[in-house]
Amino acid sequence: MEIPFFQVDAFTDVPFKGNPAAVCITDEALPETIMQQIAAENNLAETAFVSRDKDDFKLRWFTPVTEVPLCGHATLATAHILWQQGLVAPQQEIRFDTQSGWLTTARDGDWITLDFPSFTGYAVQLPQEIREILGVSPLHTEYVFNRFVVELATEAEVYNANPDFSRLAAHPKVVITARADKGSEFDFISRFFAPCIGINEDPVTGSAHCCLAPYWAAKLGKQEMLAYQASARGGIMKVKVNGDRVLMSGQAVTLIKGTYTLNPQRYASTVLHRSRVH
Secondary structure, eight states, rough: EEEEEEEEESSSSSSTEEEEEEEESSSSSSHHHHHHHHHHHHHHSSSEEEEEETTEEEEEESSSSOEESHHHHHHHHHHHHHHTSSSOOOOOOOOETTEEEEEEEEEEEHHHEEEEEEEEEEEEEHHHHHHHHTTTSEEEEETTTEEEEEOOOOHHHHHHHHOHHHTTSOOOSEEEEEEOOTSSSSEEEEEEGGGTTTEEESSOOOOHHHHHHHHHHHHHTSSSEEEEEEESSOOEEEEEETEEEEEHHHOEEEEEEEEEEEEEEEEEEEEEEEEOOO
């Protein structure tokens, strides 16, 4: 069995920035154990597995240690590859059947727009241990979509946070965010920590912006914003709140392509052939 494999940097227009995701194209759904093994082998934040289902596609996402219900950057990467490889016509919308319902993607030149659900939560006190782990003083905290969204007073506090990931792994995911400094081209910035699912810091996170977009739309009084995720790699996305949906737009760059060669009788014996293409 041969499975086409691609590695894509998402939410960036240059290689080695944004968020890397793996995309595996399969004729039919693979066993979950095999998808998890491949994701662990890739050792990226997410590996997407996509297969055609009539006129649409089935899509699932795995971290190195578990399946996740929603992933923005790997969806962007998957759509980018389907168009790039000619599996979908250039101007045709792509619909994905996922654990989070139907997700659609559309293309406008080099930009890809994801139509994702919008998540709002409720105000909470950030547990003292997490405050100590992050070393921050929150202005406001909400619990949204199984994660804490923590607003800080300044960009500098977001950049300077230095969590102890071994301790944070015992807690839910955390997004830290702040209004961008005056004069910035961005409206808000953020960072995302998820050691509980094997990702210490995710470089650029679509699902986090499903929470951040409505949060900052209410704070700033605007529906369309430019966001920056301030990880070491960094990434930019346009976000627009559209009722109970969030439209997230970004670019992507293919960096690696190759083939997984699997012996159907011995899935544990996996050989990976990859070549750099950029």
